[in-house]
Amino acid sequence: MPELPEVESLVRGVRQELVGKRFADVSFLRPDVREVIPAARLKDILVGETVTEVTRRGKYMLIHTNKGALGVHLGMSGRFVGASKSALLVAHTHARFEVNDGLEYRFIDPRRFGRLFSLEPGEVGSHPFLAKLGVEPLDPGVDLRGVLLEASRNRRQPVKVFLMNSEVVVGVGNIYASEVLWRAKINPHTVVNKIPVRKFIEISRQIIDVLSEAIKAGGTTFRDYRDKDGNPGYFQENLAVYGRQAKPCGRCGSKIVKTTQAARSTYHCLVCQK
DNA sequence: CGTAGACCCTGCGCGC
DNA sequence: TGCGCGCAGGGTCTAC
Numbered sequence: 115m116p117e118l119p120e121v122e123s124l125v126r127g128v129r130q131e132l133v134g135k136r137f138a139d140v141s142f143l144r145p146d147v148r149e150v151i152p153a154a155r156l157k158d159i160l161v162g163e164t165v166t167e168v169t170r171r172g173k174y175m176l177i178h179t180n181k182g183a184l185g186v187h188l189g190m191s192g193r194f195v196g197a198s199k200s201a202l203l204v205a206h207t208h209a210r211f212e213v214n215d216g217l218e219y220r221f222i223d224p225r226r227f228g229r230l231f232s233l234e235p236g237e238v239g240s241h242p243f244l245a246k247l248g249v250e251p252l253d254p255g256v257d258l259r260g261v262l263l264e265a266s267r268n269r270r271q272p273v274k275v276f277l278m279n280s281e282v283v284v285g286v287g288n289i290y291a292s293e294v295l296w297r298a299k300i301n302p303h304t305v306v307n308k309i310p311v312r313k314f315i316e317i318s319r320q321i322i323d324v325l326s327e328a329i330k331a332g333g334t335t336f337r338d339y340r341d342k343d344g345n346p347g348y349f350q351e352n353l354a355v356y357g358r359q360a361k362p363c364g365r366c367g368s369k370i371v372k373t374t375q376a377a378r379s380t381y382h383c384l385v386c387q388k
Numbered sequence: 389c390g391t392a393g394a395c396c397c398t399g400c401g402c403g404c
Numbered sequence: 405t406g407c408g409c410g411c412a413g414g415g416t417c418t419a420c
Contacts, residue, residue, distance in 0.1 A: 117413050148396075148415085173414075190414055191398075206398080225397045227414055243415095271391065280415080287413050336413065337400090356413090377393075379411085 116188045118285025119328035120339050120347060121173050124194060127342040129168035131196065136164050139212040147208055148229045155232040156184055171238060172247045172284030182234050185243065189227030195220055196342050248282040251321050258318040266306040273309060274302035275376045286321060289334055289356045292381045294320045296355045301387045302380045355381035
């Protein structure tokens with residue numbers, strides 16, 4: 115469900131509302147999501163503790179206290195939404211994080227591809243889920259073009275699959291990978307180490323531009339992404355190819371085609387993406 | 389080491 | 405109306 119812009123939008127909202135507040139109670143409605151939830155450790159880290167900051171690493175949201183952090187990944191269908199404590203529970207609500215003034219956050223995830231886990235203080239760089247993640251594309255200190263170029267040297271996979279490899283660069287998921295390549299006028303099926311070096315400037319620039327624009331629009335709600343208030347994002351109105359099979363390309367008017375790569379849908383224009 | 393494919397799980401829209 | 409099928413913003417594990 116969420117890619118980097120959706121998680122970033124969520125993180126900003128949660129940060130604004132939670133930093134400085136204290137968790138009154140935390141409860142888990144089932145023992146596991148994707149893995150077993152470390153319930154006792156999370157209660158120790160959160161209950162009675164003040165939220166010091168809310169951060170993002172790739173598609174992970176991290177809610178910190180002085181005792182450690184709660185890690186949240188939304189998977190494909192996860193939501194992390196604020197609600198009043200007395201509001202009815204919707205199906206697939208797996209965890210409740212109660213704050214001290216009648217508010218709580220709920221983790222809802224029908225497919226259970228998401229995860230809830232604990233981090234010890236200072237473990238952001240070494241936790242098994244985070245340690246192997248690639249660079250943050252929107253970090254101004256990152257030479258994105260250089261990283262992509264270097265990582266592509268020994269790879270023979272299609273460029274779209276390559277861009278979705280979170281061990282190289284985080285946050286580029288199935289929607290934005292197609293969008294980036296349309297903007298860069300590159301066919302998603304092109305083997306990545308056959309792409310001319312000069313084109314990596316354009317690829318990296320479009321990654322940064324697309325993700326930045328999507329964050330400004332509050333993310334993309336193609337099916338069911340929602341922010342902490344249950345509101346959708348609006349970037350879907352700006353999608354050039356994703357979900358637009360058989361519709362005209364906004365640049366050349368040719369039909370957008372839908373193909374499959376690594377079991378995921380890919381969209382591109384046959385004419386202007388070479 | 390790099391790559392392809394299976395797999396995890398539930399819900400929804402579609403065609404019949 | 406009811407049912408089966410395919411598909412869904414992700415990530416990990418295995419076999420080659």
